[in-house]
Amino acid sequence: MRLSKTLTAVAVASVLLGGCTATAQQANNTTAAAVMQQQNLPEVEIKYESFTLDNGLRVVVHEDRKAPIVAVNVWYAVGSKDERPGITGFAHLFEHLMFNGTENYDDEYFGPFERAGATDMNGTTNSDRTNYFQNVPTPALDMALWMESDRMGHLLGAVTQEKLDEQRGVVQNEKRQGEAQPYGRVFGYLAEQTFPEGHPYSWSVIGSMEDLNAASLEDVHQWFNDYYGAANAVVVLAGDIDVETAKEKMNKYFGHIAPGKPLKKLESWVAKREGTKRATMEDNVPAARLYKLWNTAEMGTADSTYLSLLVDILASGKNSRLYQRLVYDEQIASMVSGFQYERTLAGQFFIIADAKPGVDMDRIEAIIDEELAKIIAEGPTAEEVARTKFSSVAGFVRGVERIGGFGGKSDVLAAGEVYHGDPGYYETSMEQLKNATPATIQAAAQRWLTDGAFVLNVVPQPKYAAGEAQADRSKLPEVGDLPQLDLPELTTFTLSNGLEVALAERHDVPTVQMRLVIDSGYAADFGGKVGTASYTMSMLREGTTSRDSLELSKELETLGTNLFASASLDNSTVSMDSLVTNLEPSLEIMADVLMNPAFSDEEIERKRGLWIENIKKEKAQPTSQAYRVLPKLIFGDNHAYSIPFTGSGTEESINSLTRADLVAHADNWLRPDISRLVIVGDTTEAEIKPLLEKYLGQWQAPAAPAPSKQFTEVQPQQEARVYLIDQPGTPQSTIIAGHLAPADGADNEIAVDLMNTILGGSFTSRLNMNLREDKGWSYGARSSWFAADEAGMILASAPVQTDKTKESIQEILKEFNGYLGDNPATADELAKVVANKTAKLPGAYETKSALLGSIVDTLEKGKGMEWLETYGQRVNSVELQTVQDTADEVLRPDALTWVIIGDLSQIEDDVRSLNLGEVTILDSDGNAL
Incomplete structure (x- = not known):
């Protein structure tokens, strides 16, 4: 792989950098209030047709001709819940085996797809299903269907003892890798402790080492015969295809495959708990972490939807009640989060918090209990419910811009069919969400969260504070001539303040994305305090001279807009993703964040503690720890790149940062004459340019000459x-x-x-x-x-x-x-x-x-769209x-x-x-x- 300059895998944790967004205050409060009052939630319709082959294979087709690609998404209604004690981990093991060759293509599954240019390609297993998916250029569709049908109908002859042993070893290394991470053993332990013995969710998806070691070839073959028949599968084709073509190709490649054995499956087993159960786990972790959870309603119920909204209000993001209490106001936690874990047999409601050093976990739990009791007694506010609804729907809209991948159209349709027997079930989910009220959410909380909690404290170890086949199986289908790349034209213009703007129109879904790229980055810290650039950019979202930090976060969440400010190695960026309907108020916020950062002493100190805690977490995670150490070893002591490539600096440098350091960095580096704004989305130059002039035209470069980063020569190492x-x-x-x-x-x-x-x-x-x-x-x-x-x-x-x-x-x-x-x-x-x-x-x-x-990368190289x-x-x-x-x-x-x-x-x-x-x-x- 080729890595860009950002090394996102080890970038500073988003939770540290304050919520996901920034917001606007009085000038646009009327807009935010109107959005909430009118509930102007965006609508997305995913048109589809479905049919069933004679062997019971269900097929769903969505036509989307915006690009010459087709998403092939195959879901099997089998997951770890279909296992039993003694044979755990089989569903996930088969996910691996099905990438390892078939009877008619006994080689690595990725090979033909890599040659054909497949993207978004992977396979995953969870408690309730196993899926395999890829986006392929339209001429490669026959190849993709041949491959998917071959592993559905012609796999077992290629599953040998040698392959079983090989993939068993890979899975066990995956298990080791997960458990080697901080808190990596938690979810397996929670599964055992929160569900009764024998419950299908009482073991982890990856299974136990003992069961994996004991799996025989006969056991594995029987598992496949039991669960991978055509009648237990769903195939979704989305993109450059129509239903008639889909019928012809699906019958050709899949029509001969046996339906498989009839299956009996549980539909619900919530296992609601009584009383409170507690446990403590020692682990190689940088901070004490509290998990508090309840067994709740299963996926598809209205209560599950209501609890999903509730957990966002209570524990997700800067606007949440627990973030404001624990992280923002009392500053006793470095992180708080939560989620409703939706599964087909049962749900679980999670609240998670990391304690700052020296903080008693009981104190954190008491505040969690206090805020939960308050919301159970009084319910959430109408404003909280409206804001969270809009944010949830906006996230769904952004996801279904894509035909494939997680959250894409094919994923949504497949999930609906496998989990609920209805590809269009997303409409039911949206209706449940839209109908949620403070009263219905309060009632769900009263039903599920008043009893039965499980509390786990994870503390640092002492050293740390049918018929014949219609398709020819003798060879893979040829991939036809591939379509030519056809990108939108790039329109460029310059604002009155000299800011260069590049626009590519894309009118598929009603969103606009833009990225302001500034020639700075944390290489600009050379000669100063490492971490200054990242810290400064993160502070842009912590309040302006007219909006405090929480107001910013609340307003953008209400508008359904994402706003990020960050630094990478060679540049700094301010990025915005807005719905078209709220583009103007979002731009006003972006301009305010860029031009009027408050850098309040209170916010600087609040963030400092979180930042230091995140550095400790980076040093506890092996890969990020290596990327903190390696650059200095390779570039030496006197180079702009001799810094932790996470961009977070060191504990010493962050502790020494002052407000004056941050203001000086912003004054020196945040200027239009070393910046470029790139926009892609549902707008035109005529529509966007006046708005940019109105809100960004006042951003002026200071009189001082533009700065530039300083680089010294580095000599290659001569020996290992x-x-x-x-x-x-x-x-x-x-x-x-x-x-x-x-x-x-x-x-x-x-x-x-x-x-x-x-x-x-x-x-x-x-x-x-x-x-x-x-x-x-x-x-x-x-x-x-x-x-x-x-x-x-x-x-x-x-x-x-x-x-x-x-x-x-x-x-x-x-x-x-x-x-x-x-x-x-x-x-x-x-x-x-x-x-x-x-x-x-x-x-x-x-x-x-x-x-x-x-486009950003191309323009940074001084090149154009050609x-x-x-x-x-x-x-x-x-x-x-x-x-x-x-x-x-x-x-x-x-x-x-x-x-x-x-x-x-x-x-x-x-x-x-x-x-x-x-x-x-x-x-x-x-x-x-």
């Missing part, structure tokens, strides 16, 4: 080095190795990207196929090209089981050295990667956010020799800097025995011990 960080008791070692590489926009950037993708940048890359699929030592191994403005890094990463740490390092080195030696990139590998990168282009820009991000549209041609022109030469130029396995985080009592001697280079043990801050 090893840095070890101890994490006692962890079931996995996290291995990350890297060295300097070309910067973003390098002349050979496409060749570097192709070279890296073959090595470790895709599921079927060499590293992943070795450590995950062949050895079963890791849930996933990758390499990435981290490309920043001034320099880049090649990084290899693999979380591996502890007892295979040494061997995994050896395999990583074998892949690097072989790539440069007797096993260079092959023509087949290059062809596969090129096919993937070009074939997926027509569907790559389906969403406004995807198109917006690509350059973006001709990307496929440039990829196709790269020759194999160029990729091999690029590997020789870029890869330096003899000069890798290794950061290995694990239980040193088990791995240190083995790592030292490899003689990779000088070994240094670091503390969690990256200081040598």
